Amino acid sequence: MKKTNLFLTACMAAALSFSTSCATGEYAYEDWNRDADAALNDDEFDTALTDIGYYENWDDDGDDLLTEEEWGLGVNEYFGDYDSADYGLFSDWDIDGDGMLSEEEFGEGTFGVVDDNDNDLIEESEYDMWYDDDFGL
Secondary structure, eight states, X not given: OOOOHHHHHHHHHHHHTXXXXXXXXXXXXXXXXXXXXXXXXXHHHHHHHHXXXXXXXXXXXXXXXXXXXXXXXXXXXXXXXXXHHHHOOHHHXXXXXXXXXXXXXXXXXXXXHHOXXXXXXXXXXXXXXXXXXXXXX
C-alpha cells in the first residue's frame, strides 16, 4: 500500500515538536469539519478522504475500483488489528454486490468503521481513535 509522503512528513514534524496528536495540516479534524459544528457528517468525511487520496492509496492498480484483494491488503495495512466484527467483510462494503468497491462504497464503509457509536456522525474522539489506530501513530 502506498502512503503519502506528505502525511509522513507532517507526522514526523509533529513528533519532533512533541505534539500529542499527528492530526495536523490537511489531516486536522478542524479542517475536515468544514461547517465547524460538533461532528463530521458523511459528506465532510467523504470530501476529506478524497482530498487526501485515501482511496487511491488502497487502489494498487489505479483502475478506480477496489478488488477484494486490494481491499484485504488495505485492511491489513491500515486496520492492522482487523476483526470482521469491527470492520465487516468485503461483501458488507460492496453495496451493489458487483464484486468491486467504488470510491463511494469505500467511503461509506470507512465512515461506518470510524463512526464507532453508529450515530451517523464522527465526533472528534472517534476521529482521533481512527486516525491514531489506522495511520499507525
